[in-house]
Amino acid sequence: MQISAETGHIEETPYQVERQVGFLLRQANQRHVAIFSNIIGDKLTTTQWSALSKLQQNQPCSQNQLGRETAMDVATIKGVVDRLVKRGLVATVPDMSDARRVVLSLTQQGEEVVTENRQAARAATEETLSPLTSGERMIFLELLQKLC
Amino acid sequence: MQISAETGHIEETPYQVERQVGFLLRQANQRHVAIFSNIIGDKLTTTQWSALSKLQQNQPCSQNQLGRETAMDVATIKGVVDRLVKRGLVATVPDMSDARRVVLSLTQQGEEVVTENRQAARAATEETLSPLTSGERMIFLELLQKLC
DNA sequence: CCATTCTTGTTTGTATGCGAATGACTATCA
DNA sequence: TGATAGTCATTCGCATACAAACAAGAATGG
Numbered sequence: 001m002q003i004s005a006e007t008g009h010i011e012e013t014p015y016q017v018e019r020q021v022g023f024l025l026r027q028a029n030q031r032h033v034a035i036f037s038n039i040i041g042d043k044l045t046t047t048q049w050s051a052l053s054k055l056q057q058n059q060p061c062s063q064n065q066l067g068r069e070t071a072m073d074v075a076t077i078k079g080v081v082d083r084l085v086k087r088g089l090v091a092t093v094p095d096m097s098d099a100r101r102v103v104l105s106l107t108q109q110g111e112e113v114v115t116e117n118r119q120a121a122r123a124a125t126e127e128t129l130s131p132l133t134s135g136e137r138m139i140f141l142e143l144l145q146k147l148c
Numbered sequence: 149m150q151i152s153a154e155t156g157h158i159e160e161t162p163y164q165v166e167r168q169v170g171f172l173l174r175q176a177n178q179r180h181v182a183i184f185s186n187i188i189g190d191k192l193t194t195t196q197w198s199a200l201s202k203l204q205q206n207q208p209c210s211q212n213q214l215g216r217e218t219a220m221d222v223a224t225i226k227g228v229v230d231r232l233v234k235r236g237l238v239a240t241v242p243d244m245s246d247a248r249r250v251v252l253s254l255t256q257q258g259e260e261v262v263t264e265n266r267q268a269a270r271a272a273t274e275e276t277l278s279p280l281t282s283g284e285r286m287i288f289l290e291l292l293q294k295l296c
Numbered sequence: 297c298c299a300t301t302c303t304t305g306t307t308t309g310t311a312t313g314c315g316a317a318t319g320a321c322t323a324t325c326a
Numbered sequence: 327t328g329a330t331a332g333t334c335a336t337t338c339g340c341a342t343a344c345a346a347a348c349a350a351g352a353a354t355g356g
Binding site: 030033034037042062063064065074075078098100101102 | 333334335336337338343344345
């Protein structure tokens with residue numbers, strides 16, 4: 001909304017959904033997910049990759065903690081972890097000192113999967129950012145981080 | 149990957165999921181969705197708003213067409229439209245000239261909902277972008293558009 | 297005009313993603 | 327210590343999101 005210098009009236013910028021941040025964020029995310037799954041294949045989703053990759057950094061880790069660090073709801077992280085456990089990439093052990101907690105860690109196979117796919121994940125990032133120049137990427141990532 | 153001026157070796161940038169575009173896009177989108185639903189309430193989701201708002205611009209419109217214009221899969225747009233129809237915001241009529249097609253249009257109530265919530269949608273956009281200065285917003289939106 | 301091909305809409309299956317409720321356990325503080 | 331508050335994991339319900347398979351209709355070329 002702006003005030004016109006001529007009329008002094010409030011001027012409505014025409015509202016176009018396709019120009020709104022929300023719409024664009026959703027689309028950009030969709031594009032990235034598509035690129036990621038083209039490169040990685042159907043083995044791993046972006047969300048699963050986040051969980052595995054983050055778990056490797058913070059091993060061992062409780063389920064909710066991992067959810068917090070990957071920005072996933074408790075209900076969401078449970079589903080993700082369940083599928084990773086079923087596929088033998090993540091192991092769960094009950095916590096000795098806290099009976100509520102489930103302690104997560106990568107299995108041997110999980111470690112291998114993370115190692116094997118790191119270059120592919122880098123490639124996905126690269127391709128997603130490919131429409132931007134090197135300088136634009138720096139700026140974009142900086143601004144994007146402010147919106148999180 | 150960069151080449152060090154000192155060693156001449158290829159240096160691996162340490163891989164951190166939380167710094168990757170994909171991770172940040174997902175988070176930024178989550179934040180926007182949360183802001184939107186705080187402002188609009190549980191009446192409408194971001195996706196439903198996109199569909200309604202776009203439909204108002206392009207009335208009447210076939211279902212798949214609307215999906216294409218809102219960047220939604222055929223299966224996704226069907227679910228969205230079904231829910232909007234069930235709530236009386238969208239009406240469907242069979243197309244005379246093409247028996248496959250379902251022609252969509254806003255109902256009276258649908259028109260009202262779009263009109264009533266446009267300011268709120270603007271406010272959601274505004275709040276999502278609030279961490280950025282006016283100049284940064286222009287740059288960010290421009291770069292984001294290139295990634296779609 | 298007929299066969300091939302494309303498009304439209306539907307359904308199924310899998311995977312996020314969140315709100316809200318629940319049960320079990322821990323921590324805290326009066 | 328005993329009530330209260332907070333945390334962890336689970337579950338349910340709803341809403342995207344996409345791949346894949348399908349049926350019916352439309353469009354095209356031969």
